[in-house]
Amino acid sequence: MSINFYSKFFPLIKKGVASVPFQLRPLSTRTDLFNVENKSEEYAIFRLNKPPVNSLNLEYLNLLNNQLDEFERNPKLKGIILTSDVKSTFSAGVDILEMYKCEPKRLEAVWRAVQDFWIKLYGSKKIYIAALNGHVLALGCAIAMSCDYRIMVDNDKTKIGITAVLLGINAPSWVKNTMINTIGFRETEKSLKFAKIYNPHQALKLGLIDEIVSSDKLLSRSEEVMKTWCKIPTLAREMTKESMRSETLGKLVNNREVDVQEFITSTMDPHLQDNLGKYLASLKKK
Numbered sequence: 001m002s003i004n005f006y007s008k009f010f011p012l013i014k015k016g017v018a019s020v021p022f023q024l025r026p027l028s029t030r031t032d033l034f035n036v037e038n039k040s041e042e043y044a045i046f047r048l049n050k051p052p053v054n055s056l057n058l059e060y061l062n063l064l065n066n067q068l069d070e071f072e073r074n075p076k077l078k079g080i081i082l083t084s085d086v087k088s089t090f091s092a093g094v095d096i097l098e099m100y101k102c103e104p105k106r107l108e109a110v111w112r113a114v115q116d117f118w119i120k121l122y123g124s125k126k127i128y129i130a131a132l133n134g135h136v137l138a139l140g141c142a143i144a145m146s147c148d149y150r151i152m153v154d155n156d157k158t159k160i161g162i163t164a165v166l167l168g169i170n171a172p173s174w175v176k177n178t179m180i181n182t183i184g185f186r187e188t189e190k191s192l193k194f195a196k197i198y199n200p201h202q203a204l205k206l207g208l209i210d211e212i213v214s215s216d217k218l219l220s221r222s223e224e225v226m227k228t229w230c231k232i233p234t235l236a237r238e239m240t241k242e243s244m245r246s247e248t249l250g251k252l253v254n255n256r257e258v259d260v261q262e263f264i265t266s267t268m269d270p271h272l273q274d275n276l277g278k279y280l281a282s283l284k285k286k
């Protein structure tokens with residue numbers, strides 16, 4: 001079995017690793033929009049920070065994609081805890097303003113960046129723990145499901161799920177597959193078909209998340225889990241992750257153009273544009 005999982009799917013990144021020798025990174029990286037704190041040589045905490053809801057526009061996706069590449073280039077780093085500094089929201093998914101009254105070229109670039117993000121995250125050999133401090137919606141939910149483990153705050157008002165169908169959107173097949181791999185076919189079908197939104201206890205029962213903790217313990221518990229997992233033999237853990245995920249990953253990697261075209265066609269549809277306009281207005285009215 002090939003152990004060169006990452007380079008198999010990311011030849012350009014492999015080229016980067018080959019041509020740029022690894023350099024020691026500063027202890028932490030801070031931008032206005034995210035923060036990376038290296039807790040030890042082995043793991044880091046990656047905090048999204050784009051108020052009010054960590055919505056993902058093209059520029060932000062590009063920034064996050066660069067950071068995922070940066071993680072991959074660090075051979076000593078075993079894991080990343082992905083969380084958010086934004087109060088009460090982990091991520092509300094794609095910035096809907098990118099989808100409403102959009103230019104097709106820009107929309108295409110957004111969706112390619114979304115695909116890149118998912119491929120990098122789902123296909124990473126590193127351990128990703130999602131520390132879900134708040135709402136986890138749409139692509140935010142797909143991101144959480146692509147991590148290896150999900151810990152969520154104990155707050156009944158916090159929501160997790162994908163409601164695409166309410167707007168007339170058929171979730172992309174790689175999102176469906178990620179959900180099937182997380183909660184199984186039947187629950188995925190019900191969840192997507194009926195636009196189900198769950199509170200943390202419902203999500204735990206379903207297996208959509210793995211643990212619930214009080215908000216003050218979210219990071220300490222995530223670090224505890226990470227430290228335990230960092231002790232697992234690295235090569236065997238990586239090979240196991242590869243063998244579990246390569247089939248699902250390959251389905252998008254080998255089908256990106258079709259996925260892009262489907263997304264553009266469905267988003268540009270006048271009926272969907274109308275729905276998006278009303279949805280945006282309803283979000284702003286609150």
Ligand SMILES: CC/C=C\C/C=C\C/C=C\C=C\CC(=O)SCCNC(=O)CCNC(=O)[C@H](O)C(C)(C)COP(=O)(O)OP(=O)(O)OC[C@H]1O[C@@H](n2cnc3c(N)ncnc32)[C@H](O)[C@@H]1OP(=O)(O)O
Pocket residue numbers: 052053055088089091092093094095096097135137138139140142159162163164165167169170171172175280283284285286
């Ligand atoms: C539309 C497509 C739906 C599903 C997509 C299909 C498949 C899923 C897999 C991949 C997905 C790709 C596409 C997407 O991800 S589209 C994004 C869909 N996201 C949502 O439907 C979430 C919408 N937001 C909310 O439900 C809530 O904002 C909240 C629960 C996250 C937070 O609630 P709050 O009460 O705390 O905050 P609000 O007052 O609602 O919002 C504050 C502020 O932020 C604006 N906003 C919220 N979400 C988005 C967003 N995704 N894009 C852009 N802007 C957003 C909201 O309008 C408010 O703006 P103002 O401050 O009033 O100006």
